[in-house]
Amino acid sequence: MKYKVGFIGCGNMASAIIGGLKAHAGIDASEIIAADASEAAREKAKETLSICTTASNTEVSTQADVLFLSVKPQYYETVIAEIQPTLPAGQIIVTIAPGKTLAWLGERLGDVKIVRTMPNTPALVGEGITGVCKNNLVTEDEFAYVLKLLSSFGLAEAIPESLMDAVVSVSGSSPAYVFLFIEAMADAAVADGMPRAQAYKFAAQAVLGSAKMVLETGKHPAELKDMVCSPAGTTIEAVRVLEEKGFRGAVMDAMKACTAKAKGI
Ligand SMILES: NC(=O)C1=CN([C@@H]2O[C@H](COP(=O)(O)OP(=O)(O)OC[C@H]3O[C@@H](n4cnc5c(N)ncnc54)[C@H](OP(=O)(O)O)[C@@H]3O)[C@@H](O)[C@H]2O)C=CC1
Ligand SMILES: O=C(O)[C@@H]1CCC=N1
Incomplete structure (x- = not known):
């Protein structure tokens, strides 16, 4: 056969x-x-x-x-x-x-x-x-x-x-980081009173739509971020806290560890 x-x-x-x-x-x-x-x-x-x-x-x-x-x-x-x-x-x-x-x-x-x-x-x-x-x-x-x-x-x-090895980190493994992010956003929404199932839906759809905007508009992610951040608005407050907590550095460090692990397997 x-x-x-x-x-x-x-x-x-x-x-x-x-x-x-x-x-x-x-x-x-x-x-x-x-x-x-x-x-x-x-x-x-x-x-x-x-x-x-x-x-x-x-x-x-x-x-x-x-x-x-x-x-x-x-x-x-x-x-x-x-x-x-x-x-x-x-x-x-x-x-x-x-x-x-x-x-x-x-x-x-x-x-x-x-x-x-x-x-x-x-x-x-x-x-x-x-x-x-x-x-x-x-x-x-x-x-x-x-x-x-x-x-x-x-x-x-x-x-x-x-x-x-970079592909392992940026797309092979990255769904796990994105799921963590979605879970964390949903947890926060639950803390604010939203039912859990609805929180997953809102968080996941926001990630899906944001990813589509990057792919379909061709705009720089920073420009898309700026479009969300109104002056003295809500979003910039969240962005400020994420920067204080080293969000981008944490992602880059995590991916560096992932790539290093891929090289050593
Ligand atoms: N999961 C992911 O997100 C991704 C995975 N990969 C790669 O894909 C590969 C598979 O991963 P994944 O599907 O997650 O793994 P899974 O454990 O889900 O699947 C592997 C399967 O192979 C079986 N198996 C183990 N040893 C043997 C053997 N000697 N002969 C035949 N079958 C065997 C396992 O059985 P048992 O459970 O009994 O050991 C298991 O059912 C890995 O190399 C992984 O790195 C790549 C990209 C993404
Ligand atoms: O965690 C792993 O080793 C595999 C490879 C990429 C995604 N999962």
């Missing part, structure tokens, strides 16, 4: 990607296979994604044209050692783990086509962004095909590999 796309590891990130492939890449569930060590993950994938699942990693690695390695980075070494001897000729391997460079992967996988990526979980709702680079065995046509697959769950952009 041949499958267009295979996954080794079918957890949070793989499930989000599979959702996009099925909805927007013209790939049928019957053309996708996933292996997972966890029976619960296999059952969930079968039920919610209607794809073929297996406990055998080599069943997937030997039958997929495009193979996503979607386990945690600490499992890459053992998974690669397991599948490497039987990889079919011409297969494209797509990695989604931080820190695993094309050089590191090439040393273990040998002369195979490798596309290194960093996606994020907003892929679940079709609003992901994925940084992508490749080794020199991947042709331009093959790279375009993989970019098309990755575009089925959001934006996908080719970047130099030297920027991949």
Whole structure:
């Protein structure tokens, strides 16, 4: 049996990607296979994604044209050692783990086509962004095909590999910081008397709309901020407190730690 796309590891990130492939890449569930060590993950994938699942990693690695390695980075070494001897000729391997460079992967996988990526979980709702680079065995046509697959769950952009650790921080991990921010804003609104469900809705929609303004107006974020801050108004009071508390410095320090961790994985 041949499958267009295979996954080794079918957890949070793989499930989000599979959702996009099925909805927007013209790939049928019957053309996708996933292996997972966890029976619960296999059952969930079968039920919610209607794809073929297996406990055998080599069943997937030997039958997929495009193979996503979607386990945690600490499992890459053992998974690669397991599948490497039987990889079919011409297969494209797509990695989604931080820190695993094309050089590191090439040393273990040998002369195979490798596309290194960093996606994020907003892929679940079709609003992901994925940084992508490749080794020199991947042709331009093959790279375009993989970019098309990755575009089925959001934006996908080719970047130099030297920027991949920065991508981990700015988009791979950043949904977590944004969720913290939304949670904190909602907590404050609850403290002001708003029902919790309504507080999440107002905070999240404000973040969504603000992000859209950055993307759609092309205006500098500082200009957009100035448009909100009326003289002697409410917003500038909040901005003053955020500056006093080192909001921007805290975000930059956090991202520096994230990038450093990505380099060291
Ligand atoms: N979550 C995110 O926001 C993002 C994640 N990534 C990357 O995506 C990859 C997957 O992350 P995520 O989906 O969050 O992880 P999950 O833990 O949700 O999914 C990984 C799955 O792989 C299974 N697994 C573990 N070892 C093996 C093995 N040897 N063979 C087959 N399956 C195995 C796990 O089972 P068990 O639970 O039993 O260990 C689990 O079900 C990671 O490399 C991560 O860094 C990239 C960008 C964003
Ligand atoms: O936390 C992590 O290591 C993964 C990589 C990017 C998002 N989650």
